[in-house]
Amino acid sequence: MDPLVPAFVAVLLAGASDRPPLLAAILSDRSGRGALWGAIVAQAAGFVLAAIGGMLVAPALTPNARDLMLAVALIGAATSVPFPARIKDRLGDWRLPPFLTGLLGMAVLTLGDRSQFLVFALVARTPDPVTGAVGGALAGAILLLTSATLGERDWLTLPLAAVRAVATLMLGLTGAILGLGALRLL
Known part of the structure; x- marks a missing residue:
């Protein structure tokens, strides 16, 4: 099973009420769409780095360890x-162009956040x-576009x-079931 749909659903669930x-929304209200596109690029780059890291770590883990790591990410x-x-920090005192403010602000905010750990x-x-x-x-882009559009x-x-x-409820229950299975308790 490829992780496209699970990553999409997990990031939607974990990110809907998160800071990005x-x-x-804050940057879009203040700076318009330029900051939004910078934020989307930064968040996408973070997911790419997380995916590359997951690919590099995978060969060193047993299947149960992989399941347990996913369970920890879901429960976390x-x-x-x-x-x-x-x-x-609402980035109000940043004097960069809107695209760079969105790019750098989102990169700092999302570095290693829960959505990236899930991916x-x-x-x-x-x-x-x-x-x-x-x-x-x-x-992530859907969440950012929606929030920026709403303000x-x-x-x-x-x-x-x-x-x-x-x-x-959904993330915790899925993580608990996966963790119990990884520990061979279920």
Whole structure:
């Protein structure tokens, strides 16, 4: 099974209430579409790096270790999803062009975040870095485009608490089942 659809679904679930869409909404309100395209490029590059890392690590792991790593990634995402996203630095004092502000701001924000760890673990489980990176990047781009189109005020009025509850349940349950199977307890 290639990781395209699992990466797409996992990134949508884990990222819907995360900081990248909120930052994209903030930057889009302030700087327009240039910052959005920079943010999308940065996030896609992060998923590509995560997929390459997963491909490189995969040969060193047993199948059960790969499943257990994916279970840890899913449970880790499930434990962080319930908390609302907060942005400490709104990048208001950055004097770069909008594209570079979006690119560098998103790169710093998403380096090693839960969505990238999910793509890393999915690709390590099924070593196909292209489809894993594409699935994660598509889901991330959809989230960024949606939040940027809505803007910060409208993005925050969405029922994100319900999204967080559903995502926590789905990611946690999937991770628990996969982890128990990897440990041969199920």
